Amino acid sequence: MIYIIGTGLHSYKDLSLRSIEILKKANKIYFENYTSIQQVPISLLQEYLNKPIIICNRDEIESEDFFFLEASNSLIVILVAGSPMFATTHIGLLIKGKEMNIPVEIIHNASILNVYGCLGLYSYHHGKTVSIPYFTQEWKPRSFFDNILKNIEAGLHTLCLLDIKVEEERFMTVNEALSQILSLENEIVNENYKIFAVCRFGSPNQVIKYDKIKNLIKEDFGKPLHSLVIPGKMDTIEKEMVGELFK
The missing domain is CATH 3.40.1010.10 (Tetrapyrrole methylase, N-terminal domain)
Structure with a gap:
């Protein structure tokens, strides 16, 4: 067995x-x-x-x-x-x-899918989960970003899992992920878009912040694992809950 x-x-x-x-x-x-x-x-x-x-x-x-x-x-x-x-x-x-x-x-x-309720978002109000890979000089895929935009267009939230290379001990940070997102130059998800940075979720030293990308990208979020949640359209109750949790 x-x-x-x-x-x-x-x-x-x-x-x-x-x-x-x-x-x-x-x-x-x-x-x-x-x-x-x-x-x-x-x-x-x-x-x-x-x-x-x-x-x-x-x-x-x-x-x-x-x-x-x-x-x-x-x-x-x-x-x-x-x-x-x-x-x-x-x-x-x-x-x-x-x-x-x-x-x-x-x-x-x-699992990390439990994060939505902890952010004040409805757990059933999310779209396709995406993985953000490390870019290289020759390879800069944007399919993950296209899925984020589709979710936003549908009013859905997006959980973004950040790349890990366990054998190399490389774990993508919030900062690296946001830098790659901004490099794709989009009018919707720009530096003023507010998102959630989620670090070490479920541990006693977890960090969750909700702010504009331009502010989050400057912060040091510490040890892995990191992930992002990019909100789509929040309804009135979600806005109230997020507002209370992240004053």
Whole structure:
């Protein structure tokens, strides 16, 4: 059997009691660390359980046979930062489990999608989530920005996930993302547009600010992970809630 367990947004202490019980019984535990990172080192969970946790990379996750060979006669756990099914990466494991008749169960946890309510925005009032990649000299895609504009046109809010390069220990900052957005030169999302900067969401030292881009781009938001929420049209209640939260 395989369990895919979300670790939440901050540390192993965000795991559910059921998750801890399963981890204690597991024959082998893996931690996938390329779609996100944990704010608190996963080694602390290893110490708590007194069991080794194997860090696995993208190639290992995507070569699904690797896990199912072991799961045919063992209890395997794959830990994922945040919530397991937020990214589409792990759907392949569900499909493979059905093909091989090996049970795969998901245990969910909090993800960055929980941010909307904390901003005073309706959680059902958002459009397509976008990922902002690092630009290079030769490659400056604007498809993510086109989706932001489509969301705004439809009156919807946009969650922007910022690029991470875990193996290089590079994590895009609010400042880098805003610099790239401004470089695309648009009359709607310009330096006077007010957005939310969200940093280390779900941790005790989270930072959330709502301001014009020209002001946010000058600030130091500290350690990763960073993300943005670009609001579309806020209704009266949303405006009131945002106004109260970010006076």
